[in-house]
Amino acid sequence: MSAGPDDGRLPGAYLTPGSASFTEFLAGHAPHLVPSARTLPAGMTLDAPHGTTIVAVTYDGGVLLAGDRRATMGNLIANRDMQKVFAADEYSAVGIAGTAGIAIEVVKLFQVELEHYEKIEGALLSLEGKANRLASMIRGNLGMAMQGLSVVPLFAGYDLATGAGRIFSYDVTGGCYEEQQHHSVGSGSLFARGALKKLWRPGLSEGDAVRAVIEALYDAADDDSATGGPDLGRRIWPTLAVLDESGVRFLDETELEQVVESVVADRRDNPGGAR
Incomplete structure (x- = not known):
């Protein structure tokens, strides 16, 4: 007798050998649960909350990933304290820009994807492998992006193979590009990148890198x-x-408050940050 929905056993799909990709499994057996499966009626657009600016900076021993907390919807502030930076696994993190709701769903699925791979294969996926997996998920959302619901994350991680922090950016088609030293995405990225060009230098310490991203x-x-x-x-x-050889950790509010207040105090009579 074949397993049925009420006999207490898992459906056959869960017991069939396949790839280590949870996203592929989900797309094959429950495609309606994939974030990109939802579509809008032809010719319709949706004004949804958007996440804005994410910045990343490499430093001597790792990489930082940071984001502001504002989400906007047109000319309105939709949320003032939105979380935009998430740990993807023990040694990587992702920051979201674009349509907030879909971006958060993609990140959650990405987290499960990496955990599923580790359980199936018994090893961590390489950092480049993680970046490429995220690229394929963004590529799957192209249909929604063409209707204005784009997802453009910034991915950063500590590479155990090289002992250095690395940064990867994406476009809406799923193109994946490794960035050097620093990068930013989102509506304020042009201004953040300009600031980072002046603030980044070789051998940057963690403390100086924290200050640099806050200023950016x-x-x-x-x-x-x-x-x-x-x-x-x-x-x-x-x-x-902060991503280094110890893994991912988030700076607590006490540490952030000290840096932010220092930046604000230094800008009080110098709003442009001239040096």
Whole structure:
């Protein structure tokens, strides 16, 4: 007798050997659960909350990934304290820009994808392998992107093979590109990149890198209304992940508050940050 839905046994699909990709399994056996499976009626667009600016910086011993906390919907602030930076696994993290709801679903599926691979294969996927898996998931969302619901993340990780931090950016078609030293995505990325060009230097320490990304987000918020600047009144700080040989850790609010207040104090009579 074949296994049925009420006999307490898993369906045959769960017991059939296949690839180590959970996304491929989901697309084959429950395609309606894949984030890109939902489509809008022809000719229709949807005004949904969008995440904005994400920055990444390599330093001597690792890489930082940070994001502001604002989500916008047109000219409105949809959310003031949105989380945009997530740990993907023990040694990598992803920051989201683009349509917030779909981006968060893609990140959650990506987290399961990496965990599933590790359980099936008994080893961590290489950092380049992780970057490529994320690229294929973004490529699958191209139909939604053509309707205005794009997902453009920034991926960073500590490469155990080389002992260095690495940064990967994407386009809406799933193109994956390794960036050197620093990068930024989102509506305020142009201003953040300009700041990082002046602040980054070889041999940057972790503390100096933290200061650099906070200043870059400050400059992005100064010229881009969709990027949220330091909110001292509400005590809302950027989200900042540190990735090094120990894995991923997020700076707590006490550490962030000290850096943010230092940047704000230094900009009080020098709003442009001239040096």
